[in-house]
Amino acid sequence: MxxxxxxxxxxxxxxxxxxxxxxxxxxxxxxxxxxxxxxxxxxxxxxxxxxxxxxxxxxxxxxxxxxxxxxxxxxxxxxxxxxxxxxxxxxxxxxxxxxxxxxxxxxxxxxxxxxxxxxxxxxxxxTWAVHVPRRLQEARVQLARANEELRSRLGRKPTTKELSELMCLPEHEVVEAQLASNGYNSASLDAAISGSEDGEAVLQDFIGNEDAALELVEDFHALAPLIAGLEERDRKIIHWRFVEELSQAEIGARLGISQMQVSRLIRRLLGRLRAGMSTTEA
The missing domain is CATH 1.20.120.1810 (Four Helix Bundle (Hemerythrin (Met), subunit A))
Structure with missing residues (x-):
């Protein structure tokens, strides 16, 4: 500093x-x-x-x-x-x-x-901005796995022939799969991810976890009647700030008040909503 x-x-x-x-x-x-x-x-x-x-x-x-x-x-x-x-x-x-x-x-x-x-x-x-036939989508996944395995084994980028032999596919189909990858980039689920806090991890470690955001569903249901019970101006302030993402200054301009007044109003409204949520949970 x-x-x-x-x-x-x-x-x-x-x-x-x-x-x-x-x-x-x-x-x-x-x-x-x-x-x-x-x-x-x-x-x-x-x-x-x-x-x-x-x-x-x-x-x-x-x-x-x-x-x-x-x-x-x-x-x-x-x-x-x-x-x-x-x-x-x-x-x-x-x-x-x-x-x-x-x-x-x-x-x-x-x-x-x-x-x-x-x-x-x-x-x-x-994802898949360009339409790719299903057989090439499947070949792309197989290609990603083969690339990962051969890179690890050979210590370099594998050739089309080496990929063809491992995948048991003609070379021209391997080339088609490589072109299909331009429509969607992927990696093997077993691909190593370095730099994680717990040491080396693989991509699949980050897939299939419970989505914590699902817990918000009940909160949204509880919050809806609380917002509906607000005065019209208060509902507009909540909508402008958290849906349209307007700044406090922009909200103040619409209401003809200062940014600091808007800040106080938002703090008061959020306090009321939190208190209402606490009462609902109790």
Missing amino acids: TATTTERTAERTVDVPEIADPATVAPQDARELSKVFFDQLAVLEEGTPEYQYARNTLIEMNMSLVRYAAGRFRSRGADEMEDIVQVGMIGLIKAIDRFELSRGAEFTSFAVPYIVGEIKRFFRDT
Whole structure:
């Protein structure tokens, strides 16, 4: 840290630490510094240089989370990794804009599902962009397994002839399968993924786990009548902020009030909804 920029708000004075190169901050340091910057975002006015600096610093400091999440999909190929990282950044930005330090959760635990979700959505939206015959889809899976096995055995990229012999297919069908892979990149479920916290893992370790988001279904059912019971203006504020993802400043412009007033209204509404949820669960 080299300097401190100070902004005085209606509520208190906010000190904004300045970091020379946020992208170089170590992950363990970024975790603690992020708490400081999130605390500042809660009181800084959206659209101000101080607010933008704090938000941009959070994005750069936490890029390691995107690289970590993207690493799970490393076996899809180097050519696609750049796209995966870019999509993951979208998830990181959404997580930063929606995170509330007051809820007591760790930002890393909050952000990773957003990042992985954006990456999976990217795969869902781009899978088989070009129609490929089923026999070639199946051959592509077989080809991925054969490539993985021969690379491990030979220590180099296998030739078409070597793949043909292992797959028991004519060489021209192997070539067709390689062309089909341009429509969808895949890897063997047994493909090794290095760099995991528990040592070496394989791709299938990350498949078939229970989706924690399913637990939100009951919450949504409980939340719906609570939102329906709000006044019309309050429902609009919730919709604008969390569905249309408008900034507090944009909401304030629509209502003819200040950004700080919008911030207080949102905090009050969320408090009411949380209290209602707690009563429902009890």
